Amino acid sequence: xxxxxxxxxxxxxxxxxxxxxxxxxxxxxxxxISISGSTLNLALAVYLxxxxxxxxxxxxxxxxxxxPFGITxxxxxxxxxxxxxxxxxxxxVSSFSSGSVIPxxxxxxxxxxxxxxxxxxxxxxxxxxxxxxxxxxxxxxITSFVLLTIGGEKxxxxxxxxxxxxxxxxxxxxxxxxxxxxxxxxxxxxxxLAAQVAAVENRTLVQVNxxxxxxxxxxxxxxxxxxxxxxxxxxxxxxxxxxxxxGLLTKVGVYALIRVFTLIFELDNLLENVLLVIAVLTLxxxxxxxxxxxxxxxxxxxxxxxxIGYMIAGLGMMTEVAxxxxxxxxxxxxxxxTNLFMVSGVIYKLKANHNIxxxxxxxxxxPKMSLLFVIPLFSLVGIxxxxxxxxxxxxxxxxxxxxxxVVIGSILFASFVTLxxxxxxxxxxFWKNGEKLPELRNFPxxxxxxxxxxVQMVAPIVFxxxxxxxxxxxxxxxxxxxSRIAFELLDNQEYIDAVLNSAKK
Amino acid sequence: xxxxxxxxxSNYMLPLLLVFSVFILLRGHYLxxxxxxxxxxxxxxxxxxxxxxxxxxxxxxxxxHPGFLMPVxxxxxxxxxxxxxxxVGKPFMTGIWYPEKIAVIGGLGSALFFDVGVYLVxxxxxxxxxxxxxxxx
Numbered sequence: 001x002x003x004x005x006x007x008x009x010x011x012x013x014x015x016x017x018x019x020x021x022x023x024x025x026x027x028x029x030x031x032x033i034s035i036s037g038s039t040l041n042l043a044l045a046v047y048l049x050x051x052x053x054x055x056x057x058x059x060x061x062x063x064x065x066x067x068p069f070g071i072t073x074x075x076x077x078x079x080x081x082x083x084x085x086x087x088x089x090x091x092x093v094s095s096f097s098s099g100s101v102i103p104x105x106x107x108x109x110x111x112x113x114x115x116x117x118x119x120x121x122x123x124x125x126x127x128x129x130x131x132x133x134x135x136x137x138x139x140x141x142i143t144s145f146v147l148l149t150i151g152g153e154k155x156x157x158x159x160x161x162x163x164x165x166x167x168x169x170x171x172x173x174x175x176x177x178x179x180x181x182x183x184x185x186x187x188x189x190x191x192x193l194a195a196q197v198a199a200v201e202n203r204t205l206v207q208v209n210x211x212x213x214x215x216x217x218x219x220x221x222x223x224x225x226x227x228x229x230x231x232x233x234x235x236x237x238x239x240x241x242x243x244x245x246x247g248l249l250t251k252v253g254v255y256a257l258i259r260v261f262t263l264i265f266e267l268d269n270l271l272e273n274v275l276l277v278i279a280v281l282t283l284x285x286x287x288x289x290x291x292x293x294x295x296x297x298x299x300x301x302x303x304x305x306x307x308i309g310y311m312i313a314g315l316g317m318m319t320e321v322a323x324x325x326x327x328x329x330x331x332x333x334x335x336x337x338t339n340l341f342m343v344s345g346v347i348y349k350l351k352a353n354h355n356i357x358x359x360x361x362x363x364x365x366x367p368k369m370s371l372l373f374v375i376p377l378f379s380l381v382g383i384x385x386x387x388x389x390x391x392x393x394x395x396x397x398x399x400x401x402x403x404x405x406v407v408i409g410s411i412l413f414a415s416f417v418t419l420x421x422x423x424x425x426x427x428x429x430f431w432k433n434g435e436k437l438p439e440l441r442n443f444p445x446x447x448x449x450x451x452x453x454x455v456q457m458v459a460p461i462v463f464x465x466x467x468x469x470x471x472x473x474x475x476x477x478x479x480x481x482x483s484r485i486a487f488e489l490l491d492n493q494e495y496i497d498a499v500l501n502s503a504k505k
Numbered sequence: 506x507x508x509x510x511x512x513x514x515s516n517y518m519l520p521l522l523l524v525f526s527v528f529i530l531l532r533g534h535y536l537x538x539x540x541x542x543x544x545x546x547x548x549x550x551x552x553x554x555x556x557x558x559x560x561x562x563x564x565x566x567x568x569x570h571p572g573f574l575m576p577v578x579x580x581x582x583x584x585x586x587x588x589x590x591x592x593v594g595k596p597f598m599t600g601i602w603y604p605e606k607i608a609v610i611g612g613l614g615s616a617l618f619f620d621v622g623v624y625l626v627x628x629x630x631x632x633x634x635x636x637x638x639x640x641x642x
Contacts, residue, residue, distance in 0.1 A: 021576035064599040
């Protein structure tokens with residue numbers, strides 16, 4: 001049974017979703033099942049990462065069909081790490097949803113859909129088959145579309161239309177790319193493709209194919225120039241939903257980019273330059289977008305875009321240090337972005353407003369809570385020794401080694417703008433004497449919530465804050481993890497052997 | 506559409522179509538057919554009945570809320586995928602088969618239960634969608 005450990009997170013999420021569907025109308029049971037199931041999932045994910053760390057890459061051939069023909073599930077260190085991060089963010093958001101999402105929304109199957117989304121995320125991280133990756137992407141899109149529209153407010157529907165249109169376009173491009181790849185090589189297994197693609201003689205077509213993948217995943221990762229859907233939709237749903245979206249959805253695109261361009265395609269000069277140009281422009285456009293916004297969640301949405309640029313830059317430079325930096329940043333970013341959107345949710349419950357010009361006084365009214373919010377905000381900026389600092393160090397070092405001074409410049413620029421935006425936010429929302437906001441009737445203010453709900457909303461922020469602090473203060477451990485991931489990604493022989501040779505046993 | 510011809514016909518069509526849908530479900534492992542198509546045919550049977558006799562009568566006929574079939578079907582499919590792991594220690598979704606053929610059904614194996622699960626999910630989803638739409642108009 002232990003050799004199938006790596007699909008247990010998938011099975012658990014599936015089982016949770018089904019059990020939750022049986023309790024469709026009973027939201028308090030659903031909350032209990034969701035939180036306890038997510039806790040179990042976290043324990044499983046920790047065990048999986050430890051197991052993979054000690055015993056190397058694990059594989060399962062679903063349906064017992066041998067490797068290049070059947071669907072393989074693979075857990076190398078990178079996948080296992082991301083499954084763990086999904087579990088951490090999933091537990092936090094599950095608890096936060098229980099406290100903050102209003103009952104009429106929960107009645108429309110919020111929790112089952114939420115666990116189907118986590119199932120899709122885990123599946124995307126664990127699969128070793130490129131077409132299966134597409135299927136998991138579809139599950140992610142459909143479930144996220146439902147989560148985005150539950151409640152049916154006008155703004156939500158508007159955001160959802162933009163979200164869905166661009167993401168389905170990305171899926172079509174991704175599917176086309178798979179079709180071309182299959183036509184070229186006759187294989188869909190990623191480990192098998194690694195060898196097959198290198199042997200294809202028509203290099204131009206391979207290059208075009210690589211670009212198709214880049215566009216498809218690029219839209220999903222919200223990189224320049226196709227990021228419009230993200231700030232248009234992430235501020236509309238309940239903040240519990242935005243936090244799982246902001247934390248994980250774009251990161252799946254980044255994961256897929258890193259996986260495809262380290263395993264299947266060799267980066268040539270053209271692709272490297274394309275990636276670096278995209279990274280620089282993403283850093284600039286996200287940063288500048290964040291400066292001009294006044295809605296808290298829109299600011300965070302633009303910062304999500306901006307910081308995707310760091311990871312793309314790391315991938316574009318393609319040295320071991322750079323990839324390690326990108327992976328470290330990915331680890332830090334998932335935790336911090338999830339936390340930030342939850343912070344925005346709590347601020348909204350406190351003041352019933354999202355506009356930083358109108359907000360104010362939070363530090364005077366809620367000093368303890370403000371000190372708690374400092375952790376994610378300044379981790380994001382990367383003030384040493386908090387978690388955002390270390391990966392940037394690696395990225396800048398790698399930029400220096402590969403003489404990409406423009407990239408270094410834009411990384412510094414984006415960090416500086418992030419600092420400016422967060423300080424502005426801090427000044428406006430926490431320190432400023434805000435105007436007197438009218439008390440809304442029927443609005444579930446934080447003070448009217450039960451103490452259980454308050455705990456359910458604040459505990460995940462504390463939890464993710466502690467994880468952020470751990471990433472910052474125990475950076476050595478994370479750096480070790482990131483370096484090993486980078487080593488495995490660049491020297492992909494272990495991955496290929498694990499997939500293809502396990503079939504011969 | 507309360508015509509007497511349709512109403513009389515639908516009373517005979519309902520069991521006929523349901524039997525046909527089970528036939529399609531069972532032949533689906535090696536031949537065209539399977540849980541998805543079978544489920545669609547079964548839901549067409551109920552939709553036809555609803556056209557002829559009114560939605561209320563069809564709901565009385567089904568008794569449970571069709572949405573309840575979704576988790577039941579998903580659970581059945583899930584368990585059939587899980588069975589090789591629990592039973593014989595093979596990977597998830599490995600097909601395990603009862604060695605002898607059975608009359609009417611043919612080969613009996615985990616894939617059949619997976620298909621039955623799909624059948625139930627499709628019936629549940631289709632009927633929930635159609636009933637909801639026709640209720641709101």
